[in-house]
């Protein structure tokens with residue numbers, strides 16, 4: 001097969017160099033004569049690698065020592081529930097900012113474990129903008145404020161970290177983690193399913209202030225308790241060894257690319273180029289999101305005539321541009337431009353879009 005560009009929303013493209021290295025190392029990892037998947041997570045080789053991945057991530061994202069780094073499982077969805085289990089006590093409330101599908105789901109899944117206060121929502125605007133900060137009804141006694149910096153389906157993104165007046169901020173960064181510089185100190189907990197910007201599915205990365213993890217008071221099994229995972233170096237039980245390894249390769253790749261500042265700049269330019277192709281199409285293509293809240297990671301767009309959708313998808317695939325079909329809830333198209341999607345892929349897509357519009361005017 002010739003070169004293809006993968007715009008999947010998740011599981012998503014991985015850097016080619018990462019896959020090539022994993023391929024080279026598959027049958028003989030680290031001089032062991034075996035693949036990384038086939039050995040004990042308690043062995044010297046694996047524990048050394050695991051520690052190195054954490055050290056590399058700490059350096060890449062300047063993670064302070066009073067924050068734990070956890071390598072968990074269950075997808076971001078499991079943590080929608082586990083976060084209130086750990087961060088809220090009996091009778092506590094938590095504030096949720098709902099600016100898209102995932103934030104809404106996080107609030108619903110938290111409800112059995114904490115009194116959920118939807119402090120702001122843009123559902124009434126079909127999630128085409130962010131709820132203005134001045135209208136948020138934050139409760140200073142809330143256990144935490146939860147938000148979704150980038151809404152993967154709706155294509156809206158916060159470009160600044162909101163102030164919460166000292167209440168710990170919990171962020172579901174599944175679709176924008178490590179895509180731009182990150183000021184960890186602004187957050188209580190950052191968590192992300194790995195399958196968009198970090199590695200394969202089945203791994204969840206969490207960066208959490210240690211004092212917050214010690215808060216859990218309700219009775220629960222150890223496997224749900226973040227403090228237990230932290231105390232056991234994320235090896236309370238068998239971790240996702242393959243995911244941990246691939247995340248490590250991706251983190252090294254990010255460092256080699258120049259780190260998060262360079263990635264942020266590259267991602268900004270990629271998104272600008274695609275939005276320019278949409279906005280410059282004279283209405284042929286359209287993105288309905290408030291320009292100030294447009295996502296740099298997920299760009300949904302529609303064609304002026306929905307009857308052309310199937311043809312657009314067939315022709316784009318034939319041109320090697322994959323997974324552009326929009327989420328079923330919204331229809332239309334969506335191009336996801338995560339870290340591993342190179343600028344050439346965006347140029348190829350923008351060129352195809354111009355050509356398609358010219359041929360099917």
Ligand SMILES: *Cc1c(COP(=O)(O)O)cnc(C)c1O
Pocket residue numbers: 010074075076077078102148150151152172173174175193194196
């Ligand atoms: C994909 C995604 C999720 C769901 O992740 P799972 O790993 O499938 O549970 C949650 N939040 C956001 C922002 C996402 O993009």
